[in-house]
Amino acid sequence: MDFYNNVGKMAIGSRLRRLSEQITEDASQVYKMYNVSLQPKWFPVFHALSQGQDKTITAIAEEIGHSHPSVSTIIREMVKQGLVVEKKDKQDGRKNVVALSKKGREVATNIAPQYIDVTNAIEEALSQTRYDLWKAIEEWEFLLQQKSLLRRVQEQKKLRESRDVHIVDYKPAYQEAFKRLNEEWISKYFKMEAADHKALDHPQNNIIAKGGHILVALYNNEPVGVCALIKMDDPVYEYELAKMAVSPAAQGKNIGWLLGQAIMEKARSLGAKKLYLESNTILQPAINLYHKLGFKRVVGHATPYERCNIQMEVVL
Incomplete structure (x- = not known):
């Protein structure tokens, strides 16, 4: 136990596996004690079939929450032991169903005293604990169905790494990164257009000098993301969010969200009431980000880009 106390909660999988192995070993001995010819891993399938109804492997898998291959393997093992038989479905001859054999049904009858004793033993153990393990497992199963442990770790990784991202104002030293990061994604999905070259080749003159701004995301002091706030000559919108790009090597660090x-916030500080952007629906991660930021679709605005098939705005 010292190992798990020292390692902490990140070893939850190993600790649960250790507990499971201990319980499974005891379960094997329990079956022997009651002269029941079952293996612990067969129990969910056996119990599902012991209700008396013939079932397909798919139905069993759905009922007990196991994978189809796992149930198939268990069925094969139980067939070899003479506990289960396979046959054609009377309603649909194309399907195979499985059922307990005569031997299996005898086991289902003889196992009743074991069920009683095991249930009482577990209830006794639970009564001696401060926390109800059964209810705790239910809670964990519910939580992991809503969001897997993998997804939770991914979110924590993104959160931790995003703390090392710093958003700074543009300076001429970042011109090459501003151009490279944008050319990279534009060329991957589309073609560079005249408006792209104008903004990317001379951002100082064509964006900043005209009242716009460029922000740069630094990770480990390297520019890995950029975004521009372009001043618009428009009666509805004062500024456009444009030229957002994040290096593929730095994705997954929340950089787009931070930018x-x-x-x-920069637009708000300048007194803007709305912010406009143009994009293409093929860029689904970008569209999802814009929705997360609060942007909603609008129509009918003139655009200089051939690739634009969606226009969006957010009220600041």
């Missing part, structure tokens, strides 16, 4: 929030 989007920073650009929106």
